[in-house]
Amino acid sequence: MNARATISLALSALLRNRMRSALTMLGVVIGVAAVLMMESLGQGATAYIGATISGMGSNMLMVVPGAPSQRMGGGSGGAALFSLHDLDAIRRGARDVALLSPASQRPLRTVVGGLNRSTVVTGVWPDYLDIRAWSVVKGRALTDDDERQAAQVCVIGHTVEEALFPGRAALNGELRIHDVTCRVVGVLETKGASAFGMDQDDVIFMPFSTWSRRIAGTDRFGLVMAAARSQDRIDDARAQMTSVLRQRRRILEGDEDDFAVRDPREVQAVLDQVTGILTTFLLGVAGISLLVGGIGIMNIMLVSVTERTREIGVRLAVGARSSDILSQFIVEAVVLSAVGGLIGIGVGLGAAFGLARLINVPFIVPTAAVPIAFGVSLLVGVVFGVFPARKAARLNPLAALRFE
Amino acid sequence: MRFANVSRLYGEGEATVRALDGVDLTIERGDFVAITGASGSGKSTAVSILGCLDLPTAGQYFIEGHPVQSLSGDVLAALRNAKFGFIFQSYNLLARTSALDNVSLPLIYAGVGALEREARGYAALAAVGLAGREDARPNQLSGGQQQRVAVARALINAPEVILADEPTGNLDSKTGEEIMQLISSLNEARGITVIMVTHDPKSAAWARRRVVFSDGKIASDTRVSA
Numbered sequence A: 001m002n003a004r005a006t007i008s009l010a011l012s013a014l015l016r017n018r019m020r021s022a023l024t025m026l027g028v029v030i031g032v033a034a035v036l037m038m039e040s041l042g043q044g045a046t047a048y049i050g051a052t053i054s055g056m057g058s059n060m061l062m063v064v065p066g067a068p069s070q071r072m073g074g075g076s077g078g079a080a081l082f083s084l085h086d087l088d089a090i091r092r093g094a095r096d097v098a099l100l101s102p103a104s105q106r107p108l109r110t111v112v113g114g115l116n117r118s119t120v121v122t123g124v125w126p127d128y129l130d131i132r133a134w135s136v137v138k139g140r141a142l143t144d145d146d147e148r149q150a151a152q153v154c155v156i157g158h159t160v161e162e163a164l165f166p167g168r169a170a171l172n173g174e175l176r177i178h179d180v181t182c183r184v185v186g187v188l189e190t191k192g193a194s195a196f197g198m199d200q201d202d203v204i205f206m207p208f209s210t211w212s213r214r215i216a217g218t219d220r221f222g223l224v225m226a227a228a229r230s231q232d233r234i235d236d237a238r239a240q241m242t243s244v245l246r247q248r249r250r251i252l253e254g255d256e257d258d259f260a261v262r263d264p265r266e267v268q269a270v271l272d273q274v275t276g277i278l279t280t281f282l283l284g285v286a287g288i289s290l291l292v293g294g295i296g297i298m299n300i301m302l303v304s305v306t307e308r309t310r311e312i313g314v315r316l317a318v319g320a321r322s323s324d325i326l327s328q329f330i331v332e333a334v335v336l337s338a339v340g341g342l343i344g345i346g347v348g349l350g351a352a353f354g355l356a357r358l359i360n361v362p363f364i365v366p367t368a369a370v371p372i373a374f375g376v377s378l379l380v381g382v383v384f385g386v387f388p389a390r391k392a393a394r395l396n397p398l399a400a401l402r403f404e
Numbered sequence B: 001m002r003f004a005n006v007s008r009l010y011g012e013g014e015a016t017v018r019a020l021d022g023v024d025l026t027i028e029r030g031d032f033v034a035i036t037g038a039s040g041s042g043k044s045t046a047v048s049i050l051g052c053l054d055l056p057t058a059g060q061y062f063i064e065g066h067p068v069q070s071l072s073g074d075v076l077a078a079l080r081n082a083k084f085g086f087i088f089q090s091y092n093l094l095a096r097t098s099a100l101d102n103v104s105l106p107l108i109y110a111g112v113g114a115l116e117r118e119a120r121g122y123a124a125l126a127a128v129g130l131a132g133r134e135d136a137r138p139n140q141l142s143g144g145q146q147q148r149v150a151v152a153r154a155l156i157n158a159p160e161v162i163l164a165d166e167p168t169g170n171l172d173s174k175t176g177e178e179i180m181q182l183i184s185s186l187n188e189a190r191g192i193t194v195i196m197v198t199h200d201p202k203s204a205a206w207a208r209r210r211v212v213f214s215d216g217k218i219a220s221d222t223r224v225s226a
């Protein structure tokens, strides 16, 4: 008996019992769909977060006060803020640091005419926007002259532009921030929401000198932003900054740092780890649901073999070999699980597409997972089809014909 | 085909049933044999063994000189496919399967392609007078028509031997007569050997040789002169 005849035989047998076939493959459908949906969403989320992180500036390093071991609380744990002398020392002592800026920020009420808005205002050096790979789309960026002269100028994000200058040009408009008047010299490129859902365009940047003299009243700050000379210099730049800051902060040999250098790639690494754990967990769930699906198939196939004992007897009587019966029932099981797998792939991708749009992450077809899911569902059919099929193939023709 | 001291035992120990008990029987090519005897005398068992649906427990069964016990399962399947055609009292058609598919079933296992299967299926149904009923399911056919489908299925692979176990047992006498006519014509026109179990003297009268079973043994074996 050839393969085509076997497959069409299996199909007609399954179509004869549509409802039962559909319910039998449900286990495989659900298992495969769940895996594909989670895999697609996981990859989408990873891609989305990765894009956000690289949008922060690829060679970026951040330094915050407080020992790395205490960072979980978020506070500096009483560790001293940084000073501009620290930055001078870094500039001299950290050869692989190319760009450097202080950053000090506070949410402040900002007023333009009758409109006002609470926005995070940050004092930075001109390097800051380069470190974050953030360009100005209208007007200009902050300059060294602005910094030297403590000019009352600022660049604003897109959200601020929309909110405070609706329908009119923001450039050269005047903002009042905390009783300080600032002239808008530039509008920043739109960044959208961050990986953690914050609006990155609801921001105002001003020269650090202006910030420290007119708003903060201190030139101490809680964040050092730096960029390494190149991607492969990030670790060197980090080591150099650490050693300079340890000297400046008089930390003894063997004592722990009272500041932490952070690299956005670490966030990526943590996310990758989380994704990895999630994937392993999902594989476990998938394995269990496919096992359950497979047992469902085996169960129904065993029932089917018993029900169809006389049919098997007739087939044997007209010349079926036991290998024909074996392949007939294995193919039935495989068709069930393969069709279940295909439906599961469709359902899983469909659900992932819908959910990806809903939570606003890119929809990704997990190209490796699709053939694997299909292959595994084929395998489930073979593994769980063999036992019932052997039972059918071993029947004695006469006994099968006389079966009541 | 020759039985040499063939026995078929069912069960073990005290409960052993000797369905066949040392039977010697030779059947010539082209013969028409009726097997009769009381219920439980071993007729069906004998026919099943003759058709390679079952094997003797003891003794030897030779087909054209070859001992059947030495043949592999696949060879026995091939014999059932090509050499024998079966007709059963209860028709044994596949349910929810068209007459055409039922009739051409043996051809699937003979490796015949779909187009040829269909063509030969049509021809076989026409030969038993069922042209036009190709798409009918068994439950849409009368008993006589179902038995005709079974006859067509037995014929389709041009067998040398037809084994019929009470082919008219479920039919009224008129329909039974028609089926007997059909079977008899296969023997006369095509030279097919027919071995037929029957309770019905009218059916048995169509045969040229009558073998009577009793308690698993042959009680009498007579040739009927036409």
Ligand SMILES: Nc1ncnc2c1ncn2[C@@H]1O[C@H](COP(=O)(O)OP(=O)(O)O)[C@@H](O)[C@H]1O
Pocket (backbone or CB within 6 Å): B010, B011, B017, B018, B019, B037, B038, B039, B040, B041, B042, B043, B044, B045, B046
């Ligand atoms: N599968 C079986 N298990 C046990 N006994 C059987 C089996 N098949 C047939 N027999 C016994 O073998 C004997 C012969 O049966 P059978 O050949 O069917 O008789 P007949 O066809 O002449 O009525 C009977 O006594 C029957 O009960």
Ligand SMILES: [Mg+2]
Pocket (backbone or CB within 6 Å): B043, B044, B045, B165
């Ligand atoms: Mg009987």
